[in-house]
Amino acid sequence: MSGDSIGWLGVPLAIAAGAIRGSAPFLFVSLGECLTEKSGKINLGLEGTLLLGAMSAYAVACKTGSPWLGVLAAGFAGMCLGLMHAWLAQRSRVNDIAVGIAMFIFGSGLAFVLGDPYIQPSAPPLESFELGNWSQVPQIRAALKISPLLLLGVGLAFALHWFFHNTRWGLFIRAVGDNPSAARAQGISILKVRTLSIMTGSFFAGLGGAFLSLVYPGSWTRLVSSGQGLMAVALVIFARWNPRYCLYASLLFGGAQAVGPALQAAGIQAYYYLFNAAPYILTLVIMLFTCTPKRSLAGAPAALGTGE
Amino acid sequence: MIPPFDSAQAVGFAPTTAVAEAPVVKEPRDWRRLAEAITLPAGALLVAMGLFGGFCALAGASPLGVYESIYTAAFGSWFSFQNTLIRAAPIMLCALCTALPLRLGLLVIGNEGALVMGGLGTVLVGATWTSAPPWAALVAMALAGMLAGGAWVMAMGAMKLYRGVSEVIASLLMNYIAIAILNHLVNGPIRDPASLNKPSSYPIPEANLLGSLPGSRVHYGLLFGVISCLIVWFVMEHTVFGFKVRTIGGNLRAARIVGLSVGKISLLTCFLAGAAAGLAGMAEVAGVQGRANESLAAGYGYAGILVAFVARQNGLGILFVSIVLGGILASGGILQRAHHLSDATVLVFQGIVFLVILFSDSLYGRFRIFQERTAHVR
Numbered sequence: 001m002s003g004d005s006i007g008w009l010g011v012p013l014a015i016a017a018g019a020i021r022g023s024a025p026f027l028f029v030s031l032g033e034c035l036t037e038k039s040g041k042i043n044l045g046l047e048g049t050l051l052l053g054a055m056s057a058y059a060v061a062c063k064t065g066s067p068w069l070g071v072l073a074a075g076f077a078g079m080c081l082g083l084m085h086a087w088l089a090q091r092s093r094v095n096d097i098a099v100g101i102a103m104f105i106f107g108s109g110l111a112f113v114l115g116d117p118y119i120q121p122s123a124p125p126l127e128s129f130e131l132g133n134w135s136q137v138p139q140i141r142a143a144l145k146i147s148p149l150l151l152l153g154v155g156l157a158f159a160l161h162w163f164f165h166n167t168r169w170g171l172f173i174r175a176v177g178d179n180p181s182a183a184r185a186q187g188i189s190i191l192k193v194r195t196l197s198i199m200t201g202s203f204f205a206g207l208g209g210a211f212l213s214l215v216y217p218g219s220w221t222r223l224v225s226s227g228q229g230l231m232a233v234a235l236v237i238f239a240r241w242n243p244r245y246c247l248y249a250s251l252l253f254g255g256a257q258a259v260g261p262a263l264q265a266a267g268i269q270a271y272y273y274l275f276n277a278a279p280y281i282l283t284l285v286i287m288l289f290t291c292t293p294k295r296s297l298a299g300a301p302a303a304l305g306t307g308e
Numbered sequence: 309m310i311p312p313f314d315s316a317q318a319v320g321f322a323p324t325t326a327v328a329e330a331p332v333v334k335e336p337r338d339w340r341r342l343a344e345a346i347t348l349p350a351g352a353l354l355v356a357m358g359l360f361g362g363f364c365a366l367a368g369a370s371p372l373g374v375y376e377s378i379y380t381a382a383f384g385s386w387f388s389f390q391n392t393l394i395r396a397a398p399i400m401l402c403a404l405c406t407a408l409p410l411r412l413g414l415l416v417i418g419n420e421g422a423l424v425m426g427g428l429g430t431v432l433v434g435a436t437w438t439s440a441p442p443w444a445a446l447v448a449m450a451l452a453g454m455l456a457g458g459a460w461v462m463a464m465g466a467m468k469l470y471r472g473v474s475e476v477i478a479s480l481l482m483n484y485i486a487i488a489i490l491n492h493l494v495n496g497p498i499r500d501p502a503s504l505n506k507p508s509s510y511p512i513p514e515a516n517l518l519g520s521l522p523g524s525r526v527h528y529g530l531l532f533g534v535i536s537c538l539i540v541w542f543v544m545e546h547t548v549f550g551f552k553v554r555t556i557g558g559n560l561r562a563a564r565i566v567g568l569s570v571g572k573i574s575l576l577t578c579f580l581a582g583a584a585a586g587l588a589g590m591a592e593v594a595g596v597q598g599r600a601n602e603s604l605a606a607g608y609g610y611a612g613i614l615v616a617f618v619a620r621q622n623g624l625g626i627l628f629v630s631i632v633l634g635g636i637l638a639s640g641g642i643l644q645r646a647h648h649l650s651d652a653t654v655l656v657f658q659g660i661v662f663l664v665i666l667f668s669d670s671l672y673g674r675f676r677i678f679q680e681r682t683a684h685v686r
Contacts (some may be wrong), residue, residue, distance in 0.1 A: 043478075088663060091670035097415055097476060099666055100611055100619040106659025112652030113367070223654075227484065234477055273495060277488030280481045284473075293472035305474070 010139060012264050017143030018258020020150070021252045025041050025050065025228045026250035027153040028208030031160055032078075032201035033232040034243055038164065039197035040177040040303035041089055044100025046205045047229030048107020049078045053209020055115035058220035061123035070123065071149065072212040074217060078206020079199050081107050090191060095307075104230070110188035118220050127216040147215045148208065153247075156204070160243035173197055177301030205229065226257075234283045241297040249290050253279045339640065344678035349618070352668035356661040362592070363656060369647040376601040380656075381642040382635025392527045394596070396634030398423065400533035401588035401628055402612025404540055407621040408581035409475070411544060412574050413557040418464055418479025419585045420609025421486035422457040426586025428490055431600040434512035434521030434593070441665070445516035449588050457586020458579040461487065465578030469571055487605050494601050508601035518595035529591025534627060538586055541623025553577055585609070611637075614662045 029046050038042045041051075053074035061070030069191035085103050089096035164170040176193045177182040184190055203243030208228065213220045237252060260275035291297060357603040361371030371486075382392050402419040409416040429452040434445060464482060479684040498509045518528050542551035552573050558565040563570055588608065593600050611633060619625030673679070 005599060023601040066319075084663070088667055091667065092471055093672065094670050095415075095617065098614060099416070099663070101417070102659055102666060105610065105614075105655055106663060108650050109655025109657075109659050113650040113656055116650045116652075118569035151684075211459075217564055230480060234481055237474075237477055270496065271490050271492065273491035276491075280484045283483070284481045287473045287477065288471050290468060291474075293470065295472075302444050 006123025011266050013139050013143060014265060015255050015258045017139070018262065019255030020143060020256070021102065022210045022257050023250040024147065024153055024215070024233070025208040025225070025231065026083030027119040027150070027157065027247060028204045028211065028248040029229055029232040029233040030239060030250055031153070031156055031243055032204035032208070032224035033236045034201075034227055034241055035160065035173070036198050036201035037205070037304055038177045038194040038241060038301055039173045039194045040180060040301050040308070041086075041096050041194055042100060042200060042233065042305065043082070043089075043103075043198060044097050044230070044233060045081065045085055045086055045103030045107060045202060046202070046226065046232045047113070047227065048071055048104040049081045049110040049202050050209040050229035051108045052081060053078045054108070054224050055111040055118065055215035055220055056206070056210075056212040059115065059124050061116050061214060062121050065124055065125040067124050069213050070214060071126070071207060074206040074210035075148050076206070078202040078204070079207065079226055080186045082197070082199040082205075085202070086195040089198070090194060097213065103144030113131065113220055115220055115222075117145040122219070123214065126210075126219055128215065129207075149215060151212045152207075157243045157247040164243070174301075177303055180303050205213035205232070234280070236285050237287065237297065237300075241301065242299060256282070263277070309586045312342075328667050333506070342445045342679045344672065344675070347678075347686065348668045348671055349665055352665045353661065356657075356664040359664070360657045360660050363660070364647070364649065364653070367653070369643075369648055369649055372645065374647055374649075377642045377646050378636065378639040381639035388638065390526050390607070391522055391615070391638040392532070392631060392635040393530050394634075395637045396630040397527070397533045398588040398592055398608040399531040399611050399615055399633055400537055400630040401584045401632060402608050403527075403538055403615035404612075404623075405457075405581045405585035405618065406613045406616035407619070407623075407626060408540065408544075408553075408577050408584070409465065410616060410621050411550075411553050411557045412577055413560065414468060414475045414578070414580065414671055416461060416464055416475055416578070418461060418482050418582075418609075419612045420605055421479070421483035422460045422582045422585035422593070423589040423609050424483075424486040424490050424604050425460045426453035426457035427600050427604045428493065429582055429586065429590070430455045430590040430593045431498070431509045431512065434516060435510040436474045438516075440516065442516050443511075444656070446518060446594070449512075449516075450587065453586040453590030454583035455586070455595075456494070457589060458581075460583070460613075461568035462575050462579040463580025464528070465575050469574055487602075490600065491602060494611075494670070500599065503599075503601070506601055506603075511599040512594060515596070516594075518591060527591060527595030529588070529595045530588050532591060533630070536552045537586070537623040537627040539623075540584075543601075544623065549573075586613070587607025589598075617677065618662065618665050 029050060032045060033043060052126060056077035057070035057074035060073035063066045064070070070209060087101060088094060088099045126147060126149065128139070128145040128147045130144070131146055132141035133139055135144075164174060172188050172193050174185070175186065176190050180190050209225070211222045213239040217224060231253070235246065236250050256279040257276065259278060260272045263269075263275065264272055328675055329529045350642045357375065361374065364371050364374045381388050383389055402423060405419040405422055406416055425545060429448045433452040437448060439443060440448065461479075462484065464475050464478045467478050494509050494645045495507045499507050500510045520527055521531065544553065549683045552563075554567050556570055556573060560570065589604060590603060595604065615626055615633060636654055640651050643649045643653050644668040
């Protein structure tokens with residue numbers, strides 16, 4: 001199909017298009033997880049947040065006719081789940097990973113139950129900017145449809161990086177994540193900082209859900225997410241807890257997701273499913289080579305996973 | 309609790325005595341403790357049911373009617389209880405896959421992947437060695453499933469031990485890799501051309517399938533689950549091996565100092581854990597489906613993680629909690645038919661139950677009635 005006019009160039013083009021189209025959910029979810037983990041807690045339930053966000057965005061866009069209200073609703077739905085996670089995960093003797101998995105089950109169940117009436121109707125989609133009109137090649141035109149949500153995410157990545165290193169609150173979050181006792185001695189409320197970080201992180205993840213249901217794939221079904229939320233934790237490790245690297249990692253994961261379909265379109269079908277798993281294998285291999293048993297990864301918040 | 313300063317320990321002498329004198333909090337074997345351990349989860353379950361009742365009322369169904377339906381569908385008759393047991397079997401085995409490494413201090417969430425690999429191993433043996441007598445085929449399939457699942461989780465343990473890779477992340481990634489391998493195989497090399505709508509592997513010959521327990525529709529996987537839980541309970545609580553595992557989980561440095569072979573014990577425990585999940589995959593393939601396809605990854609793995617936490621990694625607790633959860637899962641259909649609720653409502657119920665029970669863990673020691681009178685000496 002892609003071989004009509006531009007030949008084998010169709011494959012890299014399709015991968016680049018996939019990176020642009022598919023990376024936004026990865027980006028929002030990984031930025032949310034990055035913010036959460038910087039404060040020293042893990043949120044493994046972002047898959048549930050993503051699904052509830054996707055459902056809320058679609059439902060609100062259907063009801064009101066405004067996709068941007070849907071985006072906002074997705075963020076707030078995510079924030080509510082974030083509040084629950086923050087409250088539970090910070091109680092003593094409660095494991096944040098177990099809470100995350102329970103929140104994943106709860107959030108996706110809630111999204112499925114509430115979303116059942118919205119599988120049929122179609123919501124107004126979020127229009128994309130058509131930056132490829134100069135080209136005659138339909139593949140290039142399709143690839144350069146850029147959603148404003150993606151641009152928002154890119155801006156957010158740089159803003160978050162600036163925020164961590166140049167603001168009081170950024171410093172608070174890093175202090176709480178690296179040395180909670182020292183932060184407490186400074187008079188910083190750990191509970192407050194972590195709760196706000198987790199809630200804001202879940203807000204971002206909700207926006208990622210809005211991208212799924214309003215932009216690409218662009219409808220609400222139970223299969224709208226393909227595990228992007230669960231992968232957030234791995235992406236953040238891949239990006240070394242750096243928001244700017246989250247952007248590059250998301251583009252890479254989004255592109256890798258498109259390798260299988262692109263090769264399939266070019267007639268190579270044999271390893272479709274294995275190519276889909278390429279990002280996971282890549283992350284695992286990179287971790288195998290860069291981790292040592294002696295110390296934690298460079299850039300990792302010191303309080304992460306200690307239960308402190 | 310801060311241990312008293314020990315000069316021998318400080319200058320590096322007599323490390324073994326340091327372990328012997330390590331602060332052992334004496335567990336008061338009191339009725340109060342038992343009462344607390346029973347009352348809190350039971351109370352949490354009641355609270356969760358209350359919350360879920362509110363949810364159902366909002367969705368337009370009568371809470372009492374819903375409870376009654378869940379009870380009928382899960383435990384009401386021998387017929388429905390068998391449905392519950394069929395679902396409880398893989399959950400038990402998957403819960404062991406998290407519970408065993410958790411005793412070592414490793415949080416493995418790769419149950420789903422180990423189950424899938426176990427199912428694949430089973431079908432590779434069962435669908436190729438078709439001429440085998442049934443008993444030999446079953447033994448070979450069970451061994452293949454356990455070996456595949458065990459090796460899968462042992463790899464996670466090895467990555468943690470020798471490369472310091474976080475076992476949480478590694479197991480999460482390996483879940484996806486396992487499912488990709490499954491999809492690759494059932495869509496390509498081992499796809500049965502007769503399976504059109506749902507790509508599946510070649511079937512295991514009917515004669516070699518895992519039969520049902522006498523007098524029921526429940527396959528032998530339940531027996532595997534129950535026996536495994538009992539063995540794990542006995543080994544972990546009452547044998548030297550279990551004590552070694554708990555020592556490593558309690559204090560890794562102390563375990564190294566007293567000369568435990570931490571690597572060997574950890575890898576063996578991980579292997580046994582994965583073998584349990586692999587056995588769950590074997591039972592699903594050889595007892596329920598007869599072939600491997602993507603419905604192997606049905607979420608039993610993730611449910612198992614939570615069961616392991618809720619049961620506090622205790623084999624007997626896992627047995628009990630799995631049956632309760634199996635009952636909840638079995639009631640999905642009736643909620644849809646009798647109350648016009650979405651079939652995903654059971655997911656919400658499951659989520660609420662786990663969240664409230666996890667919350668109740670933070671309440672231990674908060675209630676006066678459960679405390680010994682002498683507990684405030686410090």
